[in-house]
Amino acid sequence: MTILCIYAVKSNCFSLKLFAMFGRSNAAIRKVIGASSVGTMIEWYDFYIFGSLAPIISMKFFPQDNPTAAFLSTLATFAAGFVVRPFGALFFGRLGDIVGRKHTFMMTLLLMGGATFLIGCVPGYETIGFMAPILVLILRLLQGLALGGEYGGAATYVAEHSPAERRGYWTSWIQTTATLGLFTSLLVIMLTKSALGEKEFSDWGWRIPFWVSILMIGISYLIRRNMKESPMFAATKAAGETVSNPLAASFGNKYNFKYVLLALLGATMGQGVIWYTGHYYAMSFLKTDCGVDALQVEKMMTWAFVFGTPFFVLFGWLSDKVGRKPIMLAGMLIAILSYFPIYQAMYGLASNTQRIEIAGKTDVQVLRKADEKNPADSVITTITHKEFTDGAVFNETQTLLKSADTTREPLPAKIKTATLLPATAFWQLVLLIFIQILFVTMVYGPIAAFLVEMFPTKIRYTSMSLPYHIGNGIFGGLMPAVATYLATTAKAGGNPDWFLQGIWYPIIIAGVCFLIGLLYIDGRDNNIDD
Amino acid sequence: MNKIRRIAGILWLAMGAAAGYFSITSIGLPKFNSGLAGNQSDLVFGIIMLFILTPLIVGSLLIFGYYTLSGEYDRE
Numbered sequence: 001m002t003i004l005c006i007y008a009v010k011s012n013c014f015s016l017k018l019f020a021m022f023g024r025s026n027a028a029i030r031k032v033i034g035a036s037s038v039g040t041m042i043e044w045y046d047f048y049i050f051g052s053l054a055p056i057i058s059m060k061f062f063p064q065d066n067p068t069a070a071f072l073s074t075l076a077t078f079a080a081g082f083v084v085r086p087f088g089a090l091f092f093g094r095l096g097d098i099v100g101r102k103h104t105f106m107m108t109l110l111l112m113g114g115a116t117f118l119i120g121c122v123p124g125y126e127t128i129g130f131m132a133p134i135l136v137l138i139l140r141l142l143q144g145l146a147l148g149g150e151y152g153g154a155a156t157y158v159a160e161h162s163p164a165e166r167r168g169y170w171t172s173w174i175q176t177t178a179t180l181g182l183f184t185s186l187l188v189i190m191l192t193k194s195a196l197g198e199k200e201f202s203d204w205g206w207r208i209p210f211w212v213s214i215l216m217i218g219i220s221y222l223i224r225r226n227m228k229e230s231p232m233f234a235a236t237k238a239a240g241e242t243v244s245n246p247l248a249a250s251f252g253n254k255y256n257f258k259y260v261l262l263a264l265l266g267a268t269m270g271q272g273v274i275w276y277t278g279h280y281y282a283m284s285f286l287k288t289d290c291g292v293d294a295l296q297v298e299k300m301m302t303w304a305f306v307f308g309t310p311f312f313v314l315f316g317w318l319s320d321k322v323g324r325k326p327i328m329l330a331g332m333l334i335a336i337l338s339y340f341p342i343y344q345a346m347y348g349l350a351s352n353t354q355r356i357e358i359a360g361k362t363d364v365q366v367l368r369k370a371d372e373k374n375p376a377d378s379v380i381t382t383i384t385h386k387e388f389t390d391g392a393v394f395n396e397t398q399t400l401l402k403s404a405d406t407t408r409e410p411l412p413a414k415i416k417t418a419t420l421l422p423a424t425a426f427w428q429l430v431l432l433i434f435i436q437i438l439f440v441t442m443v444y445g446p447i448a449a450f451l452v453e454m455f456p457t458k459i460r461y462t463s464m465s466l467p468y469h470i471g472n473g474i475f476g477g478l479m480p481a482v483a484t485y486l487a488t489t490a491k492a493g494g495n496p497d498w499f500l501q502g503i504w505y506p507i508i509i510a511g512v513c514f515l516i517g518l519l520y521i522d523g524r525d526n527n528i529d530d
Numbered sequence: 531m532n533k534i535r536r537i538a539g540i541l542w543l544a545m546g547a548a549a550g551y552f553s554i555t556s557i558g559l560p561k562f563n564s565g566l567a568g569n570q571s572d573l574v575f576g577i578i579m580l581f582i583l584t585p586l587i588v589g590s591l592l593i594f595g596y597y598t599l600s601g602e603y604d605r606e
Contacts, residue, residue, distance in 0.1 A: 519534070519535055519538060
């Protein structure tokens with residue numbers, strides 16, 4: 001087979017290349033997709049489990065009353081999520097273009113699994129002091145590096161196994177993995193919580209989702225171990241056509257660099273902000289800006305993911321018929337035009353501003369008890385319960401520490417509010433989140449095939465990984481933080497539509513991306529055999 | 531169409547400069563200053579805005595604008 005591959009590359013004979021590359025049954029390709037997708041999904045799971053458990057991790061490893069620990073906490077969330085991923089893309093992309101796709105994404109799998117498992121084993125701040133946040137930060141950075149290397153490898157590997165006319169369809173399975181990883185992380189947390197109870201989970205049970213990872217990684221490793229190298233890369237390597245410095249060939253060569261820029265500004269940047277708007281901003285908007293109960297929001301997200309995920313494959317398949325560019329750009333345009341009405345409707349359904357309160361159902365309870373740490377002080381808890389005509393229920397718990405020492409500055413009260421929505425509003429919100437997931441599937445479903453088709457085999461892993469992780473990790477990953485900043489600034493300035501101001505960030509970024517994509521992306525060349 | 535592609539290069543250059551100005555003055559510096567005043571989350575966010583996101587947006591738009599103006603993305 002290798003001799004045939006070398007001959008096929010040297011002779012530039014299309015039919016021989018086809019046979020060399022695709023002389024496999026559909027079952028073999030399905031095995032490739034299965035093994036690649038499961039591993040990538042587990043890596044996303046590992047990455048998101050940290051974000052989903054951030055409040056507990058912060059409590060155990062980064063005490064907020066210690067400014068340095070709080071700084072490390074924010075650094076762990078931001079740096080690993082956004083900044084380190086492109087470095088992982090460069091490091092592992094280079095390896096993947098020199099050593100091979102298979103060995104490289106096996107390494108990222110083990111690195112991610114090991115780091116995730118170890119986060120679940122690190123003793124808390126109370127046991128080992130400052131070593132705890134430092135170790136967690138290092139492990140989180142390793143997670144970011146591994147993720148930066150994984151996606152490009154998996155997408156390239158699958159694409160290089162797929163026939164040209166079905167490349168969009170087959171690679172779209174890889175595109176489902178990010179959503180499925182987030183979905184699985186929410187599911188494992190919900191199951192562990194319900195099995196152990198809130199207190200046990202908070203004490204030690206939060207470690208289980210991290211430990212589960214090693215089991216999943218082990219299974220994925222066994223499946224991936226027996227896979228063969230990508231036939232296209234094997235042929236390129238056997239013919240001695242790999243490059244010794246893929247970084248220089250990708251970014252130092254003007255001809256290739258202009259395509260890297262185009263991939264970033266005309267595709268991945270817009271895709272990144274749309275992905276994070278649908279998956280993360282919708283969630284934080286409902287929890288923080290509208291005050292909906294956190295568990296109820298997670299259930300809404302889970303349903304929206306269940307309904308939305310099949311559309312990744314549908315749009316991947318459709319991109320084989322009509323092209324990648326029209327679907328991705330249509331997704332961006334519809335998202336840009338729909339975000340304001342969608343978020344306006346979400347706010348109307350989720351916030352209590354338009355609800356009518358049932359006067360006789362309001363209940364206020366005040367509880368006073370001695371503080372556990374200092375019994376001379378007392379803790380005053382005020383619980384407010386309100387009900388609304390549409391069936392929504394509002395609960396507020398206000399906790400105030402009253403010091404026996406009157407000369408001491410009183411601490412601000414801790415306020416926790418949550419609104420439980422009725423079934424009608426719940427399902428209407430699921431529909432609105434689902435629509436946003438639909439936009440994500442349009443821009444994200446075909447993008448692996450699109451990126452793979454932009455770059456030649458010898459530098460494909462490096463060249464496609466960097467724009468993907470800058471677009472997705474940095475432009476997209478910063479979306480919730482920038483949007484929240486815009487909304488809170490508008491609220492402080494007295495803007496009545498403050499809750500809509502955060503949406504400007506994805507609209508502007510996706511708008512620029514749409515124009516660049518429309519003007520400069522050709523999208524007709526789907527040949528990767530170069 | 532190639533003419534439009536080239537002329538749009540001016541737009542990308544202008545957009546790069548405007549994006550740099552606004553992301554420094556409207557988000558980056560206020561967050562950075564609030565971070566220096568004691569808010570650690572703001573400090574990290576400010577550093578990321580000033581030293582990562584802004585250079586990325588500005589740099590990529592300026593290079594892209596220059597490339598488009600010089601006809602690098604023209605089609606035959």
